[in-house]
Amino acid sequence: MNIVDALVDHHQVLRNLYQQAETDPSVFEEYTKHLVVHHTMEEKYFYDYLEKVASARHDALEAVNEHHIIEMILKDADGFPRDHDHFDIKIEGLGEYTNHHLDEEEAEIFPMAVQLFAAQDLNTLGALFLEAKDKLLNVKLPEPPRDIDTSGAAAAKNAAHG
Numbered sequence: 365m366n367i368v369d370a371l372v373d374h375h376q377v378l379r380n381l382y383q384q385a386e387t388d389p390s391v392f393e394e395y396t397k398h399l400v401v402h403h404t405m406e407e408k409y410f411y412d413y414l415e416k417v418a419s420a421r422h423d424a425l426e427a428v429n430e431h432h433i434i435e436m437i438l439k440d441a442d443g444f445p446r447d448h449d450h451f452d453i454k455i456e457g458l459g460e461y462t463n464h465h466l467d468e469e470e471a472e473i474f475p476m477a478v479q480l481f482a483a484q485d486l487n488t489l490g491a492l493f494l495e496a497k498d499k500l501l502n503v504k505l506p507e508p509p510r511d512i513d514t515s516g517a518a519a520a521k522n523a524a525h526g
Contacts, residue, residue: 366486367410370493374402382459388429389446392455395437399462399516401500417480419466423473430465435498437461489519 365373381395407428414424441454478486 365490365494366483367489367493368478368486370490370497371406371410371474372470374398374497375470378402378466379463382455382462384456386452386459389451389455391519392441392446395442395459398501399434400438401497405493405496405500406432409489409496411523413489414473414477419472420476420480423476427469427473429463430468434458434462434465440524442474 377396378395381391381398385391385395403498411424414420415428417424437454437458439460441451444451444454481489
């Protein structure tokens with residue numbers, strides 16, 4: 365599958381997860397996981413190449429900048445209590461901004477890329493994107509310990525003995 369088709373397919377997954385998260389906040393974590401993996405691998409296997417084409421550089425840099433804005437919205441939502449009255453507003457804001465970004469990519473940037481790159485190169489990048497996305501989405505990180513003393517008492521104790 366070429367990179368454009370792979371990205372468009374994953375865009376639909378992102379849109380579906382957003383719709384689910386709007387009515388079921390427990391889906392939010394899955395949505396954000398897909399979103400982070402998507403834009404990180406999209407930058408690596410798509411935008412890093414598109415930026416090198418003079419006629420596409422501005423659009424590529426603008427899209428990557430939008431990824432950074434999405435990351436800031438994610439950071440804001442990450443620390444927000446899930447049971448807060450306004451958490452659904454965080455989901456809505458992230459989803460609306462992201463959907464606008466996805467629509468813009470599909471309407472303007474992806475058609476340009478199809479014109480600029482050889483089919484073989486698009487297929488190579490698509491295969492790499494799919495492989496990386498699948499691996500990253502299936503990574504299970506170890507749970508951090510819950511019994512770490514964050515009171516500062518250990519530092520004071522260490523200083524007294526040092």
